[in-house]
Amino acid sequence: MTRDYQAMAIQAFGEPGVLKPISVAYPTVAADEVLVKVLSAAINPIDVKTRAGIGFAAEQNKHNLPLALGYDLYGEVVECGEQVSGLQGGDLVMGMVGFAAHPGTYAQYAKARDNELIKVDKENADPVLAGLCLAGLTAFQAINKLECPKSQPLYINGANGSVGSLALQIAANMGYRVIAVTRSALPQELAERFEQIGYDDFVKTPAKRYLLDVVGMEVGMHCLQGLSAQSVMVTVPTLSQAQIIAAAHEQRVQGKGVLVVKNASQLQRLYSWYCQGKLKLAHRCMPLSAAGVAHQQIEQNSSKEKVILLPWS
Numbered sequence: 171m172t173r174d175y176q177a178m179a180i181q182a183f184g185e186p187g188v189l190k191p192i193s194v195a196y197p198t199v200a201a202d203e204v205l206v207k208v209l210s211a212a213i214n215p216i217d218v219k220t221r222a223g224i225g226f227a228a229e230q231n232k233h234n235l236p237l238a239l240g241y242d243l244y245g246e247v248v249e250c251g252e253q254v255s256g257l258q259g260g261d262l263v264m265g266m267v268g269f270a271a272h273p274g275t276y277a278q279y280a281k282a283r284d285n286e287l288i289k290v291d292k293e294n295a296d297p298v299l300a301g302l303c304l305a306g307l308t309a310f311q312a313i314n315k316l317e318c319p320k321s322q323p324l325y326i327n328g329a330n331g332s333v334g335s336l337a338l339q340i341a342a343n344m345g346y347r348v349i350a351v352t353r354s355a356l357p358q359e360l361a362e363r364f365e366q367i368g369y370d371d372f373v374k375t376p377a378k379r380y381l382l383d384v385v386g387m388e389v390g391m392h393c394l395q396g397l398s399a400q401s402v403m404v405t406v407p408t409l410s411q412a413q414i415i416a417a418a419h420e421q422r423v424q425g426k427g428v429l430v431v432k433n434a435s436q437l438q439r440l441y442s443w444y445c446q447g448k449l450k451l452a453h454r455c456m457p458l459s460a461a462g463v464a465h466q467q468i469e470q471n472s473s474k475e476k477v478i479l480l481p482w483s
Contacts (some may be wrong), residue, residue: 176482177238177277178461183223186465189276192236197281204257204282205249206267210297211275211458212242213477214304215407218465220273225408230271239461240275240479241266243282244290244299254284262290264441266303266432275300276461278481286432294445301332301451301476306440308406308430309337309384313344315428316404318380320345325372327351327393328385329360332451332476333406337382338364339449340440351381351393357452372396386410397423404428453478 173196180188199205217239220227231237247261257263267275267282274280290299318324324341328334329350338360341348349365350356351372356364373395381397383390386407391414397403399422405414411427418425443449453476456464464477 175278177274178458179236179238179276180221181236183221183228183232186221186462186469188221189239189462189465191459192238194238194277197279199249199251199281201251201253202283203251204247204254204263204284204287206243206245206263206280206282206287207248208243208245208275208277208280208481210244210300210455211240211277211479211481212301212303212305213240213461213464213468213479214242215468216241216270216304217273218468219409221465227270227273231273238274238277240273240277241269242300242303243267243275243280244295244297245280248279250284257284257287257289262292262295263287264290264299264303265437266307266430269304269430269432276458276479276481285434288434288437288441290441291445294441297455297478297480298451298453298476299441299444301453301478302336302440302444302449303437304430305333305476306336306340306449307433307436308428309333309340310436310440311430311433312382312384312404312406312428313337313341313346315426316380316382316402318346318402322380323347323349325349325351325367325379325381327369327381327383327389329356329364329366330354330474331384332474333384335360336449336451337384339443343443343448359450369393377401382406383414386414390414391417394418394421394423397421399423402426451476455480458482
């Protein structure tokens with residue numbers, strides 16, 4: 171086997187063009203680690219922020235450049251450390267790995283802990299599985315943190331985005347009545363399943379509501395106008411969490427933030443729903459070599475689809 175492999179990495183923080191291919195020494199696997207051949211990776215907002223030098227992961231890695239980005243993967247186990255059980259070479263797996271201080275899935279190979287991965291059946295193998303990991307776990311954990319009674323509707327803004335659309339489906343699979351708060355109509359497949367309300371109508375008459383905010387910033391602040399005292403709001407975006415939570419508390423709304431963590435049992439449920447056709451993700455595939463182009467398109471907000479990266483063969 172070759173003693174080095176290719177990755178898309180940043181050698182400095184900056185614009186999308188800083189993402190360049192590099193050669194990386196083939197890794198040594200520790201006793202509790204798994205080496206995975208990456209068959210697909212997914213781009214998440216944290217990747218874009220890290221590349222630009224924004225946020226926790228950028229701060230933690232400012233002296234560790236060059237740095238391959240990415241946390242999501244679907245791939246094939248190549249090697250397992252001696253303490254790893256339940257996995258072996260040839261197994262197909264998916265997971266969110268290295269979050270948040272140790273990205274690295276924009277590559278031909280990536281190391282992971284066995285508790286970050288779940289097995290994938292060969293009959294359900296699909297590159298899109300990478301895109302369900304970080305975004306799906308974020309949505310899952312945010313819904314749980316909202317603690318919405320099943321007797322109450324659960325509102326989700328930004329429902330046309332990756333996290334929002336997954337959150338709609340996850341909440342419905344969990345038995346909630348879900349209402350999408352949207353600026354534009356949902357895609358037909360989701361529109362047939364979910365109620366929708368526009369932002370202007372949402373804020374017109376404040377009421378006690380349970381809101382999952384996956385947009386943050388000005389949109390999250392605007393949505394607060396639709397919440398009366400004793401409402402609950404969970405906001406996902408880390409850069410605006412503190413501001414939104416403070417504003418929520420001022421109007422006696424219970425504001426909460428969420429930071430995704432690995433959770434194999436939740437990941438297994440996401441995978442099971444996918445296999446049952448109960449969880450779908452709008453996506454498009456691009457070659458890993460075009461990661462910089464994909465980052466630029468995401469920053470320009472030119473597509474709501476999840477970008478799945480297909481590495482070099």
